Amino acid sequence: MHKIFESKQDIGRYLGDHLLNITQDKGDVYIALSGGSTPKAIFELLAKEYAKSIDWSKIVFFWGDERCVPPTDSESNFRMTREHLFDHVDTRAINIFRVKGELEPEEAAEDYIETIAEQVPVVNGLPQFDIMLLGMGDDGHTASIFPHQIKLWKSNNICELAQHPDSGQFRVTLTGNVINNSKQVFFLVTGENKAEKVDEIFNKKGNYKQYPAALVDSTKTEWLLDKAAASLLK
Numbered sequence: 001m002h003k004i005f006e007s008k009q010d011i012g013r014y015l016g017d018h019l020l021n022i023t024q025d026k027g028d029v030y031i032a033l034s035g036g037s038t039p040k041a042i043f044e045l046l047a048k049e050y051a052k053s054i055d056w057s058k059i060v061f062f063w064g065d066e067r068c069v070p071p072t073d074s075e076s077n078f079r080m081t082r083e084h085l086f087d088h089v090d091t092r093a094i095n096i097f098r099v100k101g102e103l104e105p106e107e108a109a110e111d112y113i114e115t116i117a118e119q120v121p122v123v124n125g126l127p128q129f130d131i132m133l134l135g136m137g138d139d140g141h142t143a144s145i146f147p148h149q150i151k152l153w154k155s156n157n158i159c160e161l162a163q164h165p166d167s168g169q170f171r172v173t174l175t176g177n178v179i180n181n182s183k184q185v186f187f188l189v190t191g192e193n194k195a196e197k198v199d200e201i202f203n204k205k206g207n208y209k210q211y212p213a214a215l216v217d218s219t220k221t222e223w224l225l226d227k228a229a230a231s232l233l234k
């Protein structure tokens with residue numbers, strides 16, 4: 001299922017309303033955030049328009065993937081989230097579980113696996129996030145599972161250590177079993193450069209089988225698109 005929005009801000013409002021409802025309905029809400037640049041404007045909207053209405057202390061924050069860099073690095077998804085969201089809303093610091101990118105990559109992955117296993121409720125034998133936010137690269141990757149390492153999707157581990165295909169940068173990423181065990185997945189995809197992959201995945205054409213983003217369980221996924229990303233859909 002997909003929805004098409006005028007702007008990232010409208011995507012932010014849609015997500016904000018969902019977070020407002022779910023935090024009113026249940027106890028702690030376990031969320032895995034996406035990284036990259038798309039979430040910035042969405043997190044800013046949440047900070048600006050939902051800081052007071054959402055009980056942020058009820059949300060337990062994780063990331064679907066993280067670059068193996070210190071939390072102060074400009075590449076850090078944690079830093080991006082802190083700057084655009086956490087610094088502006090009343091989260092509970094003890095409810096923020098970042099990948100320790102300052103560790104050696106293997107250690108960071110092991111530490112994050114242990115943290116998720118300790119903190120996230122288990123359903124169907126796997127950690128279950130209430131909400132999974134995902135982005136999609138213009139190569140069809142999601143989280144940090146890239147086409148050249150698509151085999152990582154099927155790993156039995158909670159996380160795997162991946163590498164960016166161009167820079168070789170190490171990243172810790174959730175794997176397909178955990179992503180597809182989420183209660184609700186939202187793909188946040190905007191921009192003209194994503195339109196071709198969106199069209200291929202939605203219409204099961206071209207090389208869609210090579211795209212990790214195409215492996216996300218569509219029965220629990222809503223694609224939140226802007227008009228540019230949806231421009232090739234009929």
Ligand SMILES: O=C(O)[C@H](O)[C@@H](O)[C@H](O)[C@H](O)COP(=O)(O)O
Binds near residue numbers: 037065
């Ligand atoms: O760590 C990351 O980079 C992300 O988690 C990654 O999966 C991202 O969502 C896509 O690459 C889209 O990135 P943009 O939003 O920058 O296009």
